[in-house]
Amino acid sequence: MTNDDVRARVREFLAPHLAGQPLADNDDFFALGYVNSLFAMQLALFVEKEFALTLSPADMDFDNFRTVDGLVRLVTSRTATAA
Amino acid sequence: MTHPNEVLTRIDLHSPIPEALAAEIERRLFFVSPEITGFVVPVEGDEVRSVTLRSEQPLPHDALTEKVNSMVDNDVRRQWVTPAKAVWTSPHQRTPHQDVFELLSETGAVTEVGEGQVAVGEPLLSLFTYFDRAVCDLLAEDHEVREYRYPTLIRTKALETAGYFKAFPQHLMFVTRLRNDLDVYRAFQERQAVTGIDSAVLDSCGNVDYCLPPTMCYHTFNQYSDRTLEAGRLHVVTSRGKSFRFEAAYATSLERLWDFTIREMVFMGSREDVLDSRERFMRKVFAFVEELGLSGFCEVGNDPFFCGTDTSERIWSQRLMELKYELRLHVAPGKTIAVGSFNFHNDLFGKAFGIDHGANGPTQSGCVGFGLERLVYAFLCQYGLDTAAWPARVRTAVSGS
Numbered sequence: 312m313t314n315d316d317v318r319a320r321v322r323e324f325l326a327p328h329l330a331g332q333p334l335a336d337n338d339d340f341f342a343l344g345y346v347n348s349l350f351a352m353q354l355a356l357f358v359e360k361e362f363a364l365t366l367s368p369a370d371m372d373f374d375n376f377r378t379v380d381g382l383v384r385l386v387t388s389r390t391a392t393a394a
Numbered sequence: 395m396t397h398p399n400e401v402l403t404r405i406d407l408h409s410p411i412p413e414a415l416a417a418e419i420e421r422r423l424f425f426v427s428p429e430i431t432g433f434v435v436p437v438e439g440d441e442v443r444s445v446t447l448r449s450e451q452p453l454p455h456d457a458l459t460e461k462v463n464s465m466v467d468n469d470v471r472r473q474w475v476t477p478a479k480a481v482w483t484s485p486h487q488r489t490p491h492q493d494v495f496e497l498l499s500e501t502g503a504v505t506e507v508g509e510g511q512v513a514v515g516e517p518l519l520s521l522f523t524y525f526d527r528a529v530c531d532l533l534a535e536d537h538e539v540r541e542y543r544y545p546t547l548i549r550t551k552a553l554e555t556a557g558y559f560k561a562f563p564q565h566l567m568f569v570t571r572l573r574n575d576l577d578v579y580r581a582f583q584e585r586q587a588v589t590g591i592d593s594a595v596l597d598s599c600g601n602v603d604y605c606l607p608p609t610m611c612y613h614t615f616n617q618y619s620d621r622t623l624e625a626g627r628l629h630v631v632t633s634r635g636k637s638f639r640f641e642a643a644y645a646t647s648l649e650r651l652w653d654f655t656i657r658e659m660v661f662m663g664s665r666e667d668v669l670d671s672r673e674r675f676m677r678k679v680f681a682f683v684e685e686l687g688l689s690g691f692c693e694v695g696n697d698p699f700f701c702g703t704d705t706s707e708r709i710w711s712q713r714l715m716e717l718k719y720e721l722r723l724h725v726a727p728g729k730t731i732a733v734g735s736f737n738f739h740n741d742l743f744g745k746a747f748g749i750d751h752g753a754n755g756p757t758q759s760g761c762v763g764f765g766l767e768r769l770v771y772a773f774l775c776q777y778g779l780d781t782a783a784w785p786a787r788v789r790t791a792v793s794g795s
Contacts, residue, residue, distance in 0.1 A: 341715070341740075342665060344741065344755075347740065347742075348708075348711040348712070348715055348717065348740060349704060349707045349708065349711055350711075351707075351710070351711040351714055351715065352706070352707040352710060352711060355474065355710075366474055368414070368474070368475045368476060368477045369477070371474060371475070371476040371477065371713075371714055372714075373714050373715050373716065376714065
C-alpha cells in the first residue's frame with residue numbers, strides 16, 4: 312500500500328468529522344477543535360482495523376494521531392516493519 | 395497492606411491483562427463491592443490472569459467473578475498500554491524517613507479522628523501555609539490572579555454539569571438533612587431515642603441538592619457559568635478549600651484522605667495561552683521543588699474514571715494527549731505519592747458551563763491542583779521532624795509564622 316493510498320483512506324475516515332472545513336496534512340485536527348479527545352480512540356481502532364495492525368506501546372505518541380501526516384507515518388512505518 | 399481478615403477468594407479474569415495495567419485494576423477493586431477489604435493482583439509472566447480478594451466473610455464467588463470481570467472489561471481491558479513518560483525528574487535523591495506519621499502522632503501533631511480523616515497541628519499548619527504561599531507566589535509572578543474562598547457545599551447540579559456523575563460516581567459525597575417538617579423532626583427524635591441512629595434516617599431526608607466538593611475547580615466553573623470572558627487574555631482564578639472523595643479504603647497516614655485541602659489554580663482563555671501557562675507554571679514548580687532539594691518526578695497521569703460507558707476512551711486519550719501530569723514525591727524508598735497535578739481540559743468545561751472566551755466560542759481551560767496535606771507529608775518524610783535539618787528558607791518561614 313502506498314503513502315497516497317493510506318492518506319486517501321485516512322482522509323476518507325476523517326471527512327465526516329470536518330464539517331466541510333479544509334484540513335492540511337499537517338494540521339492538528341484536535342487543536343483546531345474539529346474533534347474532541349475521545350475521538351482518539353476511534354482513530355486508533357480505525358487504524359488497527361483498516362490497516363490490519365496491532366498498535367504497540369511504542370506507537371502511543373500523540374504526534375502519530377493528531378495529523379494526517381502523523382497517521383500516514385504511523386501506518387506506513389508499521390506496514391514497512393511487518394513487510 | 396495487611397488486614398485482620400483471612401477469607402481469600404480467587405477470581406479468574408476472562409483473559410489476561412498486560413502487567414502495565416495492573417495498577418488500573420488495583421485502584422478500582424475496592425469500589426467493586428463493599429465486602430472487599432483487601433486484594434492481591436498477582437503478575438504471572440508479564441500478565442495479570444486473576445485477582446485474589448480478601449474479605450471478612452466468604453464472598454459469593456459467581457457474583458464477584460461477574461462484577462470484577464465487568465469492571466476489568468469495561469474500564470481496563472480496552473485501554474492500550476501507554477509507556478510511562480516522565481517530563482521532569484529531580485536531580486536530588488533523598489532517603490525518606492520511616493514511620494513519620496507515627497512520630498507525628500506521638501508528638502500530637504496529627505490525630506486520626508476517622509477513616510481518612512486526620513486532625514493536624516504544628517508544625518504541619520505552618521508548613522501548609524508555607525507551601526500554599528510558595529505556589530501562589532509562583533503563580534503571581536506571571537499572572538494577575540483572582541482569589542476566591544468558596545462555600546464548602548457545592549450544588550449537586552454543578553457536579554452533574556461537570557460530568558462528574560458519569561466520570562467519578564465512586565467519589566461522590568452527598569449532603570442531606572431532615573426534611574423541614576415538624577412531624578419528621580418528632581418522628582426522628584422518637585425513633586432515635588429507641589433505636590439509635592442508622593441508615594433508616596435517610597427515609598426522613600429528601601434533598602440531595604448539595605454535595606461536598608471533590609475539588610475546587612468545579613466551584614470556579616460554576617461561578618463563571620453562562621459568562622463571556624474578555625477575549626485576548628488569560629483569566630486565572632485560584633482558591634483553597636476542603637475537598638472530599640470517598641476512597642473506600644484508608645490507611646492511617648496522610649497519604650490518602652477522605653477530607654483534604656486543595657490549592658487550585660484555574661486557567662481560562664485560548665488554547666495556546668492555557669497550554670503555555672500550564673507548562674510555564676509547571677516548570678516553575680519543578681524549579682521550586684529542586685531548590686528545596688526534594689526527590690521526585692513528574693509524569694503523564696490519568697484520572698480514576700470509573701464504570702462509565704467511555705471510561706477506557708477517557709483514560710487512554712488523557713494519557714495519549716498528555717492532558718494530565720502528576721508531580722510525585724518520595725515518601726518511602728521506591729514509593730511516591732502524587733502531590734500535585736497539571737491538567738488541560740480542552741473546551742470540556744467551557745462547553746459544559748457555557749463559558750465563552752470573547753467571540754471565540756467555549757473557553758479552553760486548565761487547572762493545577764496541590765494536595766497540601768500530601769505536599770507537607772512528603773516534605774516531612776524526606777526531611778524528618780527535626781527542623782534543624784530542614785532547608786533554611788523553610789525553617790525561616792515556619793519559625794517566623
